[in-house]
Amino acid sequence: MTRMTIDELREHLCAAYPDLCPLFSVEFGDGVLLVDSARLREALEDLKELGFDRLGMVTAVDFGDEFELVYRLTSRSMRVGMFVKARVPRSIASVRSTVDLWPSADWQEREIFDLFGIVFEAHPDLRRILLTDDWVGHPLRKDYIDDSIIRRPDYL
Amino acid sequence: MSAECRTVVNVGPSHPSTHGVCRVLVELDGEIVRRAEPIIGYLHRGIEKMAENRSYLQVVPLTDRLDYVGSMYANWAYCRAVERLAGIRVPERAEYIRVIVCELQRIASHMMSIGSTGADTGAFTAFMYAFNQREQVVDLFEALSGSRLTYNYVRPGGVGADLPEGWVERCREFVAQHPAAMMEIDDLLFGNVICRARTKGIGVLTPHDAIGWGASGPVARGSGVDWDLRRDDPYSVYPRLDFTVPLGERGDCYDRGRVRLWECVESCRIVTQALDQLEPGPVQAEGLPRLLAPRPGDAYDHIESARGSLGVYLVSDGSVRPYRMHVRSPAFANLALLPMLAEGHTLSDLVVVLGSLDPVFGEVDR
Numbered sequence: 001m002t003r004m005t006i007d008e009l010r011e012h013l014c015a016a017y018p019d020l021c022p023l024f025s026v027e028f029g030d031g032v033l034l035v036d037s038a039r040l041r042e043a044l045e046d047l048k049e050l051g052f053d054r055l056g057m058v059t060a061v062d063f064g065d066e067f068e069l070v071y072r073l074t075s076r077s078m079r080v081g082m083f084v085k086a087r088v089p090r091s092i093a094s095v096r097s098t099v100d101l102w103p104s105a106d107w108q109e110r111e112i113f114d115l116f117g118i119v120f121e122a123h124p125d126l127r128r129i130l131l132t133d134d135w136v137g138h139p140l141r142k143d144y145i146d147d148s149i150i151r152r153p154d155y156l
Numbered sequence: 157m158s159a160e161c162r163t164v165v166n167v168g169p170s171h172p173s174t175h176g177v178c179r180v181l182v183e184l185d186g187e188i189v190r191r192a193e194p195i196i197g198y199l200h201r202g203i204e205k206m207a208e209n210r211s212y213l214q215v216v217p218l219t220d221r222l223d224y225v226g227s228m229y230a231n232w233a234y235c236r237a238v239e240r241l242a243g244i245r246v247p248e249r250a251e252y253i254r255v256i257v258c259e260l261q262r263i264a265s266h267m268m269s270i271g272s273t274g275a276d277t278g279a280f281t282a283f284m285y286a287f288n289q290r291e292q293v294v295d296l297f298e299a300l301s302g303s304r305l306t307y308n309y310v311r312p313g314g315v316g317a318d319l320p321e322g323w324v325e326r327c328r329e330f331v332a333q334h335p336a337a338m339m340e341i342d343d344l345l346f347g348n349v350i351c352r353a354r355t356k357g358i359g360v361l362t363p364h365d366a367i368g369w370g371a372s373g374p375v376a377r378g379s380g381v382d383w384d385l386r387r388d389d390p391y392s393v394y395p396r397l398d399f400t401v402p403l404g405e406r407g408d409c410y411d412r413g414r415v416r417l418w419e420c421v422e423s424c425r426i427v428t429q430a431l432d433q434l435e436p437g438p439v440q441a442e443g444l445p446r447l448l449a450p451r452p453g454d455a456y457d458h459i460e461s462a463r464g465s466l467g468v469y470l471v472s473d474g475s476v477r478p479y480r481m482h483v484r485s486p487a488f489a490n491l492a493l494l495p496m497l498a499e500g501h502t503l504s505d506l507v508v509v510l511g512s513l514d515p516v517f518g519e520v521d522r
Contacts, residue, residue, distance in 0.1 A: 003388070028240050028455045053367050057456075057484040061471050070469065072456060072484070076367070076381075079388055083456070104370030107492045115204075130197040130521060139205050140480075152209055 004080040006031050012078070017046050031082035037069075040086040041096045044071065047084065048101050051075045055102035058109060060116045062142045065090055067118055071098075088118065097123040115140040162190060165503070169198050175272065175510055176517030180494070182503065189506050192498040194491055199521040207481040212238055212312060212448040215478065219468075220306035222483060223519040225268050228254075228261040228297075229461035230468075230483070230519070231310035236391070236457035237468040238312040242450035249437040250314035251392045256327070256430045257300070257309065258459070259423040263334065264293040265462035266374075266416040269514040273413050274345050276511045277354040282345040289337055292330050299323055312448060313441035324431055331424040338421050346414055355410035359497035359509035362407060369496075370489040373464025374415045375513055379407030385460040397429050409512035416514075447476045463487050463514055483522055487515040 004012070009031050014021035020043060023034050035043045057072035071084040088095055097120035098105040109120040110129040117138035120126055128135065137144050168179035177198040183191040203222060207215045219230035232254055239246060246254075267290035274282030294304045299320055301307040309316045345351050366376040376383060384401040386394045402418035404411025452474040458467035464486030471480040490513045497513075498506045 027453060030456060054370055056370060056458075056465060057467055057469065057482070059469060059482040059484075061454075061480045070454075070482075072467070072469070076383060076388075081389070102370070103365075103368045104489055104492070107488065130200040132197070139202055144205075149205075149209070 004075075004078040006080075009078065009080050009082065013050065016050055020046065027083075031080075033082065033084045035084060035086050037086045037088045037095060040069070040084070041098075043084060044073075044098055044101060047073055047082075051077045052082070053077070055098065055104050055108075056081065058098070058105055058112065060112050060118055060140075062116065062140065063087070064142070067093055067116060069095060069112075069118070093117060094119040094121060096121050097126075099123055114138070117141065161185060167503075167506070169195075175515060176520075178491075178510075178515070178517055178520070180506065180510070182498075182506065184503060187502045187504075189498050189501055189503060192495050192506055194494050196491070196517070196520050199517045201522070203522045204481050204483065207478050209477065211476050212242075212450075212478065213446070215481065216311055217306065217308045219483075220308055221518055222485070222522060223265075223461065223463065223466070223487065223516045224305055225516050226261045226265040226462045227305065227307045228257050228310060229459060229466050231307065232258060233457060233459045233461070233466045233468045233483075234470075234481075235310050235312045236459065237455050237470045238448065238450070240457050241453065241455040241470055241472055242312070242448050244313050244441050244444065246314055246441055247438045248393070249318075249435060250439045250441075252430050252434045253315050253319065253439060254310055255392055255394065255397070256427050256434075257297070257307075257315075259426045259430070260293050260296060260327070260330075262423045262462045263420045264290045264297075265514075266420050267293075269416055269462075269511070270341065270345065270413060272511050273355070273409070273508070274351070276507050277351045279345055279348060279351055282341055282351075285337070285341050285344060289334060296323070296327060296330065299326070311440070313444045314439045318439045324434070327427065328431060331427045334424050335421045338417055342414075342417055346410065346417070352410065354505070354508055355413060355512070356408055357406070358409045358501055358505050359512060360406060360408045361493060361497060365493070365496065366407070369493055371464070371493060372486050372489065373460070373462065374412050374419065375464065375490045375493070377401065378404035378412035378415045378512075380405055385458060385465055389458070391457075391459060393430070393433075396433065397426050399426050409508050412512045412514075449474060449476045458484065461486060463516065463519070464490060466519075483519070485519045485522065487513075487517075487519040488522075491515045491520055 052073035052075045054074040061068045066087040074081040114128040163184045179195040181193045219234045220227040222230040267286040271283040271286030301309040366379045450472045454471040456469045467484030469482040473479040
């Protein structure tokens with residue numbers, strides 16, 4: 001099958017799941033689905049159903065009061081990739097795990113838990129992965145302070 | 157045998173067979189591996205955090221230190237993300253040079269993997285033959301960038317410097333002799349009875365698991381998963397180049413190794429075509445400010461590295477430094493397969509399985 005364009009992907013998505021349609025946008029040439037964290041799991045299940053058989057990447061970004069979770073999905077049959085993004089409040093940084101949908105989420109969610117402190121519910125083995133078990137804090141949070149970090153002024 | 161008879165053995169963190177600083181916690185029943193758990197993080201330097209405190213150009217040397225067997229890839233993946241974010245157009249000559257160095261890098265990286273397959277299975281001679289080829293690529297890179305391991309060559313907007321005089325001829329000489337050297341290694345290593353016995357049917361990965369676990373590169377293609385970003389999500393000048401994507405059938409260590417071997421031969425074809433199509437011109441986009449400050453937003457770009465889909469996700473807040481950089485590491489995803497693949501095999505096979513996944517721990521741990 002030939003490679004699907006972003007517009008074809010939008011049409012395909014809107015035909016199958018009209019409720020997801022208004023949440024779809026294009027940023028820097030990539031399709032992005034912005035969902036509410038409460039509907040994240042449902043949206044990911046729908047997209048898996050639609051043919052997104054690979055979860056290439058999961059990561060998070062610290063935006064102060066909120067964390068943004070970024071899922072990069074790829075479909076081999078449609079030959080297209082897209083993003084799903086959802087924000088969770090910093091105070092209740094918790095989201096449902098996707099290990100049961102794509103096993104590749106296993107280590108990546110552990111990494112996010114390790115470096116951001118976001119909890120993945122129903123993850124089979126949520127432990128730190130890169131840092132030692134007794135590490136204090138989550139380094140990729142913007143408010144993380146460590147003696148080894150050298151702050152540079154803006155003019156460099 | 158009952159669970160009480162199991163022995164727990166710690167392989168690593170620094171052990172000749174662990175292919176880098178990795179620890180594998182192995183539960184043994186006699187010599188049979190019942191459970192293998194890779195414990196990673198020994199090489200975690202926090203590169204993603206360090207990138208948040210550097211300008212866009214200063215991050216390039218950090219990406220060298222991710223996959224230190226294939227620095228060009230991380231350079232390129234990062235630069236592609238920056239270029240997408242900042243809307244930089246790369247001159248054609250620079251795109252060709254990037255393709256040439258990255259295909260040479262694939263050869264250099266696969267030589268490390270194939271050579272260590274030999275060393276792991278007791279055929280150290282093959283290791284020396286493979287390293288002879290790797291050295292020649294590294295010499296070419298040294299002439300190009302001044303370093304032999306961390307090149308810092310691909311930069312946002314182009315490449316660091318144009319090809320030095322005589323480089324194209326040296327490169328042609330290398331790719332002309334390389335396929336024959338590969339045939340020799342094929343006979344010497346994959347034709348060897350001991351190597352075949354040690355790798356065939358060991359660590360079988362099904363296509364279903366390969367997709368589900370996000371495996372990519374030779375690990376996925378060894379299982380017959382026909383997925384190569386150079387062809388399926390074409391970038392740079394790859395659409396103008398003719399090449400085939402080698403596939404395995406059984407998904408065992410033998411197929412993964414041979415897919416790498418054939419990829420090297422294909423890389424030679426790509427390099428030859430790219431050298432033929434190479435035209436004079438600038439190698440760096442003009443008018444780039446010294447301090448890039450892309451508009452706020454995020455961008456992701458990925459390339460097919462020697463290990464698989466290497467992606468870089470960048471978030472900009474409009475300042476001169478990345479707000480967040482994440483590296484989607486193929487080695488990290490592939491290594492997660494180890495517990496599944498090693499289970500039921502012997503302890504000595506664990507070493508071969510680990511080697512066939514070709515993890516580079518700089519990239520796994522970041």
